[in-house]
Amino acid sequence: MLAIRDNRDKRAFGLLFDHFAPRLKGFVIRAGAPAGQAEDIVQDVMLSVWRKAHLYDPERAQVSSWIYQVARNRQIDIIRKEGRPMPEALKAEAEETEPDAGQVLALEQETDVLRDALDRLNPDQRDMIEKAYLGELTHSDIAEATGLPLGTIKSRIRLGLERLRHELKDLR
Amino acid sequence: MSEQISHHIPDAIMAAYVAGNLPRPFALVVASHVSMCDECRANLLAHQAAGGAVLEGMAEEKLSGGMRDRVMGALDDAIDVEPEPASRQGIYPGPVVDALSGKPPKWKKLGGGVRQCILDMGNEGSARLLYIPAGRPVPEHSHGGLELTMVLQGGFSDSTGHFDVGDVEVATDDLEHVPMADEGEDCICLAATDAPLRFSAFVPRILQPFFAI
Ligand SMILES: [Zn+2]
Numbered sequence: 588m589l590a591i592r593d594n595r596d597k598r599a600f601g602l603l604f605d606h607f608a609p610r611l612k613g614f615v616i617r618a619g620a621p622a623g624q625a626e627d628i629v630q631d632v633m634l635s636v637w638r639k640a641h642l643y644d645p646e647r648a649q650v651s652s653w654i655y656q657v658a659r660n661r662q663i664d665i666i667r668k669e670g671r672p673m674p675e676a677l678k679a680e681a682e683e684t685e686p687d688a689g690q691v692l693a694l695e696q697e698t699d700v701l702r703d704a705l706d707r708l709n710p711d712q713r714d715m716i717e718k719a720y721l722g723e724l725t726h727s728d729i730a731e732a733t734g735l736p737l738g739t740i741k742s743r744i745r746l747g748l749e750r751l752r753h754e755l756k757d758l759r
Numbered sequence: 760m761s762e763q764i765s766h767h768i769p770d771a772i773m774a775a776y777v778a779g780n781l782p783r784p785f786a787l788v789v790a791s792h793v794s795m796c797d798e799c800r801a802n803l804l805a806h807q808a809a810g811g812a813v814l815e816g817m818a819e820e821k822l823s824g825g826m827r828d829r830v831m832g833a834l835d836d837a838i839d840v841e842p843e844p845a846s847r848q849g850i851y852p853g854p855v856v857d858a859l860s861g862k863p864p865k866w867k868k869l870g871g872g873v874r875q876c877i878l879d880m881g882n883e884g885s886a887r888l889l890y891i892p893a894g895r896p897v898p899e900h901s902h903g904g905l906e907l908t909m910v911l912q913g914g915f916s917d918s919t920g921h922f923d924v925g926d927v928e929v930a931t932d933d934l935e936h937v938p939m940a941d942e943g944e945d946c947i948c949l950a951a952t953d954a955p956l957r958f959s960a961f962v963p964r965i966l967q968p969f970f971a972i
């Protein structure tokens with residue numbers, strides 16, 4: 588992903604496409620896209636990934652998390668034909684320094700823990716979690732869906748954000 | 760700034776926001792709060808990671824022939840650049856600035872010195888700015904559903920606690936409360952509801968459609 592972001596490497600993008608595009612097609616179909624439209628959405632999402640690559644920050648998100656959010660946003664924009672409210676970007680995201688290898692690795696490990704936890708859920712629980720992140724549950728339905736340990740990954744990301752804030756202060 | 764925030768976005772609401780399944784008026788409050796609160800930004804990113812884990816675990820669907828070539832061939836196409844989310848202006852976080860189209864709010868009087876500016880009104884609910892003079896109450900009202908209220912200036916208290924700049928109050932069906940603005944500075948809030956607010960005093964119910972409350 589960094590090769591795509593920093594060098595606009597099309598070969599690297601091809602590999603990313605081969606990994607994610609078939610999963611994305613499964614994902615958008617489960618999220619309610621008609622079969623005929625699914626590939627259009629996947630195409631749209633993958634092109635957005637290419638075009639928004641400069642916004643990707645490995646200290647704060649794994650590639651799968653980031654593509655997940657791009658996919659949900661695009662699918663909703665296409666259905667509703669209006670943008671959703673988005674938080675402010677953190678300043679100086681563009682002039683990012685070298686990512687901190689320790690932070691990137693730790694985030695990767697936390698994400699693996701999350702993936703394992705998802706695999707270990709019983710089928711009903713897993714179905715609920717999938718529905719929640721596919722956008723099929725309301726917030727009050729989700730209140731009852733539990734089972735993923737988000738606490739540790741959250742504090743890991745929090746550390747990364749604190750580091751970034753620190754750098755931003757130094758820039759001023 | 761985020762050090763002082765003590766009332767945050769609950770997990771279920773954050774998960775629905777990340778999944779794009781939170782009604783627009785509430786999404787505006789979440790986006791505004793995340794703009795000011797690193798703790799909730801970290802939580803948002805954690806939910807995105809969970810969404811990413813779900814995506815990784817999806818069964819693959821075979822792509823039709825030629826699709827890969829189509830995408831690879833379109834990489835160099837010129838496209839319109841999407842506008843970036845706005846940045847903060849004064850007390851208003853970027854998402855509110857976007858909802859106001861970058862202009863200052865146009866206040867309408869509600870009675871009792873309270874003023875409002877509707878930001879979003881549709882079948883998903885409504886979002887508005889409320890202006891409550893220091894030391895004055897918000898008219899008593901009950902909620903048909905969920906209400907999220909975020910403080911942008913000043914502060915307020917009700918039976919559930921005290922809310923400062925950046926804090927979000929989560930109120931549900933059963934809460935009938937009289938938020939009271941702090942003494943000192945006038946209070947400005949961003950409030951979102953999924954059902955029309957019902958004011959019990961101050962504004963006669965018959966006037967509600969007129970005020971779009
Ligand atoms: Zn928060």
Ligand SMILES: [Zn+2]
Nearest residue numbers: 900906930936
């Ligand atoms: Zn209320």
